[in-house]
Amino acid sequence: MNGGLELAVVVPVFNERANVALLVERLDKALAGRRWEAIFVDDDSPDGTAEAARDLALADARVRVIQRIGRRGLSTACLEGMCATAAPLVAVIDGDLQHDETLLPMMLDMLEQDPELDLVIGSRFMEGGGTGDWDRDRAAKSAIATKLSRQVLKADLTDPMSGFFMIRTALVRDLVPMLSGIGFKILLDIMTASPRRLRFRELPYVFRSRQRGESKLDHVVALEFLIALYDRMFGRIVPVRFAMFAAVGGLGAAVHMIVVALLYTGTPLPFVPSTAIATLVAMTFNFFLNNALTYRDRRLKGARELFDGWVSFCIVCSVGAVANVGIAAFLYGVENGGWAVSALAGILVAAVWNFALSSRFTWGRYGRKPGV
Numbered sequence: 001m002n003g004g005l006e007l008a009v010v011v012p013v014f015n016e017r018a019n020v021a022l023l024v025e026r027l028d029k030a031l032a033g034r035r036w037e038a039i040f041v042d043d044d045s046p047d048g049t050a051e052a053a054r055d056l057a058l059a060d061a062r063v064r065v066i067q068r069i070g071r072r073g074l075s076t077a078c079l080e081g082m083c084a085t086a087a088p089l090v091a092v093i094d095g096d097l098q099h100d101e102t103l104l105p106m107m108l109d110m111l112e113q114d115p116e117l118d119l120v121i122g123s124r125f126m127e128g129g130g131t132g133d134w135d136r137d138r139a140a141k142s143a144i145a146t147k148l149s150r151q152v153l154k155a156d157l158t159d160p161m162s163g164f165f166m167i168r169t170a171l172v173r174d175l176v177p178m179l180s181g182i183g184f185k186i187l188l189d190i191m192t193a194s195p196r197r198l199r200f201r202e203l204p205y206v207f208r209s210r211q212r213g214e215s216k217l218d219h220v221v222a223l224e225f226l227i228a229l230y231d232r233m234f235g236r237i238v239p240v241r242f243a244m245f246a247a248v249g250g251l252g253a254a255v256h257m258i259v260v261a262l263l264y265t266g267t268p269l270p271f272v273p274s275t276a277i278a279t280l281v282a283m284t285f286n287f288f289l290n291n292a293l294t295y296r297d298r299r300l301k302g303a304r305e306l307f308d309g310w311v312s313f314c315i316v317c318s319v320g321a322v323a324n325v326g327i328a329a330f331l332y333g334v335e336n337g338g339w340a341v342s343a344l345a346g347i348l349v350a351a352v353w354n355f356a357l358s359s360r361f362t363w364g365r366y367g368r369k370p371g372v
């Protein structure tokens, strides 16, 4: 060793202002004598987490900060942090002190001493590990997710949902183009993306309870997990974002039907105005659902953004609806191919149109490639 950097500790943070200084203190203690840096990756937290981390960095050059603007997502935060270091080894650890940083030196030793080893994973579910004060509901959800992901994985991990591990940085850089960046389980993503079986070891740790700040993942855990699994299994055939957009569109169609039924049969309104109102309701419903689910990583916030987004979404979808009718009518007239095929073709073209244009104009403010 020539005195260069040994390890980068990547810490994804969102609203963890109260925890950053404590974590650096603990890293300092745990990694005494090692050459490390900590990279906080913050998604522009409203509580000023990035500012708190920068204050620390001014006094301690081992601390670095990446502040991402207009984006959310645990996986992409971890990936960007891992790609922002020259250290040969990189660890990912939560910023809320729930992971046991005292394992880091042992992980480091294992990887430095065994060149064959690709990564070391902190596990809550092996002998000696534990999940602290989780309630039964959370433990049960986690058990189901663990089982499911082990089916998809080629490796027999005890804790594939772990967010605490250390890996060779070069390996991550090689795999990044193949990673979905969707959802929150970066380890699962890395393990399933690798074309060869990765050689790993596991170390037990007990998941600590959170003292400050609050969990961001409880409500979306199940959904994001399913999205990540879908992406791994079928993402190449139908991209996950399009699948979600289409599913939301299907729900929108149901909303449309219900509103038409209520207005047309329940009020004196004639059919055409009933349909017009139903269309507006369905588009609005779709806009908010897509904003909350399909595009949650770049969701629009605040009255102004939401209003602009809603207007552009309605414009895009109106054009899509006209195209839908036009194409269906054309096919029905020219090909005489039957009403169902014509109607389906119209719907498909409109769906692709709506998806492509809304991802560009409604949710594309930052010109980012979807899924990256």
Ligand SMILES: Nc1nc2c(ncn2[C@@H]2O[C@H](COP(=O)(O)OP(=O)(O)O)[C@@H](O)[C@H]2O)c(=O)[nH]1
Pocket: 011, 012, 013, 014, 015, 016, 041, 042, 043, 072, 073, 074, 077, 093, 094, 095, 096, 098, 214, 215, 216, 217, 218
């Ligand atoms: N940069 C970034 N960090 C996040 C995001 N969501 C969660 N985190 C951080 O990821 C870590 C784990 O999240 P947490 O909410 O504690 O999940 P839980 O422990 O499973 O309840 C914490 O350090 C969070 O601050 C996000 O969207 N972006």
Ligand SMILES: [Mg+2]
Pocket: 094, 096, 098, 210, 215
């Ligand atoms: Mg946590």
